Amino acid sequence: MLASVNKAIQKGSLTNRDGVLLDKPLTAALVTDDGKLLYPISDGIPVLLEGESITLEQI
Template identity: 45%
Template sequence: MDRKLLDLLACPTTRQPLRPADARVLHDLNAAIAGGAVKRGDGSPQSAAVDAALVTADGRLAYRIDDGIPVLLAEEALDLTTCGITAA
């Protein structure tokens, strides 16, 4: 993702800066998704694997990137804390 764009983006809920999720976080996130442990901000389950994501500065929320476009909607946020993922 372009660094200039990344510098402009922020979490719609917490207003924290966002950073790309590293390979370990993506691996852990996809394992948790496969196990049915990941919920979106609206409470619905995340069933599809994530190829790329942006993580808040505190590592508590992730936003998937679909076809190069960040999905920055509060109801689409993936709560990493409820599935035991540490992204800080």
């Protein structure tokens, strides 16, 4: 899953829910039970802000 997310980031085609284009690869993330959202982990800390989450339907 993380590899697919990072490919989309590398292509410049992935945004978070705030609409910000992501440009740095993720090293870790949490995925919701329903598999619809991904929350990045930054420096070992989960970023659980709604706007920072990524909708996985973009992948």
